[in-house]
Amino acid sequence: MKRKLNNSRLFYQFLLSHVLIFAIPFTILSGVVYYNAVVRFKSEIETSNVYKLNQVKNTFDLLVRGLDNTASRISIDRHLTPFMVRSGIYNEMEAVEELSKYKVNNTIVDEVALYFHGDRQLYSSIGMNSFDTFTERIYRFSDIDGDRLAKEMSELQLPEIRRIQTYLSGSDQKQNMLLYMFPIPRNSQSPYGTVSFIIRESVMTDLVGPILGDFNGSVYISDANGRILASRSRENNLTEQNAINEMSRHNEEGIYNATIGGERYSLMQAKSDLTGWSYVIAMPTSQFLDRVLEMRTFILLICSAVVAFGILIAVLLSTRQYRPIRSIAEYARSLQGRSPAIADRRHNELDLIRDSVHATRDLMEQINHQRPIVREQFFVRLLVGSIKDSGEITAFMARENMTLPGESCFVAVIPTDGYEHISTQSREELLRMLSEVALPGAVGYGVEMIQDNVIAILIVTGCDVTAMRETQEESAREIVRLFEQCWGIRPTVGIGNPVSGMPLVNRSYIEASAAMEANARGRRGGIVFFDELSEWQESNEWYSVEEQIRMVQSMKQGNKEAARTALATIMSDLQGKDVSLFYLRCMCFDLINTFLRTMNELKLNIQQEHRRNLIEFSTLKQLNAGMDGLIDDICDYVQANKESKSSALGADILHYIGQHYNEYDLNLEKIADHFRMSLSYFSRFMKDQTGYTFTDYVTHLRMEEVKRQLKSSDLPIKNIVTSVGYSDVSNFMRKFKNTEGLTLGQYRKLHS
Incomplete structure (x- = not known):
């Protein structure tokens, strides 16, 4: 009974929500609609039509601007100058082709015609014709002949539009056309020609026709002189002449009433500031009252019907929406293994569904699909020293459910260049195996460092210091075995010193890279430990060779922070040396030589100010300042070189795709x-x-x-x-x- 009670409570919540959603806006809407229908119906229609008129006015203003701009472009088109056009038949053909392009780019234009003063022909997209041919055969104008058209174009000083009647092709039926003429050059006191645009009146009436909607009336467009340019009527006896007379008496914009031919009309007028054209709607006033009375009765009937069916609809909707929710909630309970009684004490159906959505399988699959990429990016950032916060590392490990065997870790580095071509399949297989590999007493995480041409494996172990070297050797041998299994080669493995904590693995990565590079000139294969590189140092009188190697390798990787840390350790060591001045200067010059060798390998020249600091130093502080500047130069150069290589590689890849994108494979x-x-x-x-x-x-x-x-x-x-x-x-x-x-x-x- 409790479950049914809870279900009924949720159902009643749905029912109440639907009733309120329906009742509140319906009550308000009914009052507003009734008021608008009875009191403001006519005003709203008129205002709406004025708004539409303004839209039409703005549209025609844009079209006129477009025609004006087209005329300006024609006037400066080098193919359509009088000199070029009159230079021969080829240039005349080229002019016709250019006019065709202008015609295509103006969708409202039926034809574009160009006339140069003194000529006896017109140039248009259909060719070169005399005025008589153009007016009598091509368009068959009924109220203007070729001589009159030529005279008007010759005397034109300002843009002018006029309405012309023409016969339809193959019949005696007439239609209205608009001839819009622009003198060229535009705004010139002495134009040398005229550009004419021929527009079908139907193009304009098609734009103004929908203004009336389902009402009867007429729409007129007149020019600045009061001449009708276009008109459209629906079941209306108002003539164009009556409209012209009425517009002449009311030249202002707005809404006003007038009696024409014994019938009352509502007139709405808008006027363009750009062209001076007037846009007028004339609608019989009597149709408003009839429509209001019809609407009043209709609204009352509709309200009664809606109120009668409102509650029934609310019940049906509530039932339909609650049924699938109840089914989903029962399925969620079965997945969670809860009894209905326990579930209902803590959740209603919607809460239970929401909890289930949070644990959906599709979402987990998406997370699992992205996890390898996120993990790989995390380890790349960790190795290059971009992550120093142990809290961020701990949070990532917890989020990825990664359990580490201990706090000690070190890095193994294997070069990937210098080998014969390794297929992508083999490369992917190796990276998949190294992404998380179980090693003797440790666990390894491998990532590809493309810019350094190496594969780096971060190895985490819980063994003590005495067993660390044995763990390193066994881990390296296992990594070599995996390489031989996937690639069929025995690589060189550089092993860095162990560090206590993952925020310090960048140090071990630099050491491993240095150990690998130290063996680059020797035979391929084998395991090289970083701490073995400094075994030749027999006394403590010289500065630390390990720090020297770390500093050099950090600069080659472009890591300023690590390079400065190593340099600071060396300089601190030199300051504490109790040796002769001669012996101290020998160590300083050896350190300077280390920088010079590194810059020589990178083919980088030393700047003059740094050269002076290195040669003329008198204190270790001056020497340290000069070397800090060299570290900046070297690391900036390395980073810029890496970015340049990345950009070049990106360009090569895009070029390759651009050449082969149409291949099926x-x-x-x-x-x-x-x-x-x-x-x-x-x-x-x-x-x-x-x-x-x-x-x-x-x-x-x-x-x-x-x-x-x-x-x-x-x-x-x-x-x-x-x-x-x-x-x-x-x-x-x-x-x-x-x-x-x-x-x-x-x-x-x-x-x-």
Whole structure:
């Protein structure tokens, strides 16, 4: 009974919500609608029509501006100057072609005609014709002949529009055209020609026609002199002459009433400041009262019907919405293993569903799919020293459910360059095995460091100091075994010194890189430990060779912070030395030589101010300042070189995709294999360089090529789609319509 009671409570909440949602706005809306229908119906219609008139006025102002701009462009078009056009038949043909382009770019224009003063012919998109041919054969004007048209164009000083009647082709039926003439050059006191635009009156009436809606009346457009340019009427006896007379008496904008021919009219007028044209709507006033009376009765009937069915609809909606919620809640209870009684004491159905959504399987699958990429980025940042906060590391480990065997860790580095071509499949297999590998007494996490051409494995162990070297050797041998298994080669492994805590692993990574690089000139293969590099140091009189190697390797990686830390340790060591001045200067010059060798390897010149500090130093503080400047120069150079290589690689990748995007077998694995990258690194690199995923970028190129061919060729659509690398034509057509909102055929028709 308790479960039924809770279910009923939720159902009643739904029912009450639907009743309130319906009743409150319905009550308000009924009052507003009734008031508007009875009291303000006429005013609203008139105001609405004035607003529409202003929209039409603004639209025509834009069209006139467009025609004005077109006339200006024609006046400065070098192909349409009098000298060029009159220079021969070829230039005349070129002028006709240019006018055709201007006609195509103006959708409302039926024809564009160009006339130069003194000529006896017109140039238009259909060719060069005499005035008589143009007015009597091409357009068959009934109220203007060729001589009169030529005279008007010759004497034109300001833009002028006029209404002309013409016969339809092949019949005696007449239609109205608008002739809009502009002198060129624009705003010149001495124009040398005239540009004329011929516009069908129907183009304008099609724009103003919908203003009336379902009411009867007339719409007129007149020029600044009161001449009608276009008109449209619906079941209205008002003549154009009556409209002209009434507009002459009321020249101001706004709404006013008038009696014309014994009938009352409501007139709404708007006037353009740009052209001086007037836009007028004339509607019989009697139709408003009839419509109001009809609407009053209709509204009362509707209100009664809505009130009668309102509660019934609310009940039906509440029942339909509650039923699936109850079913989902029962399913959620079964998944959680709770009894209904326990669940209902703590949750209602909606709370139970919300808790279940938080643990949905689809969401977990998405998280699991992104986890390897997030984990890889975390370890890359950790190795390069970008993460110093132990709290951030601990939070990440807890979020990823990673259990570490201890606090001690070290880094192993294996070079990836210098080998024969390794396939992407083999590279991915190795990285998958190294992403989290169980080692003797430790666990390792491997990532690819593309810019340094190495694979780095962060190894975490819980063994004590006495067993650390044995753990390092066993871990290195296991890593070598995995390389031999996947790549068939025995690599060189550089091992850094162990550190206590993951925030310090950048130090071990630098040491491992230095150990690997120290063995680069020797034979390939073997395990090199960083601490073995300084075994030749027999006494404590010399500064630490280990810090020297760390400093050099940090500079080669562009890590200023690590390089300065190592330099500070060396300088502090030199300041505490109790040796002769000669011996101290020998150590200083050896340190200077270390910088010079590093800069020589990088082919980097020393700047003059740093050269002076290194040669003329008299104190260790001066020497330290000069070396700090060198560290800045070297690390900045290394970082800029890495960025330059990344940009060049990105350009090469985009160029390769641009050359091969129309191939059927182009895929992520093929490109990653071509550029010797892992799939995960290539995906990240592609996203950073273009902002697109690889698939989206290739799809974008193919889409653009298909659109280009649809515009510029008559090839069958199937041939175009297959030519850009798609074998499934129907699938591409669905994708194209979803992207562009048009089918391929509609796109071609629109842009042809």
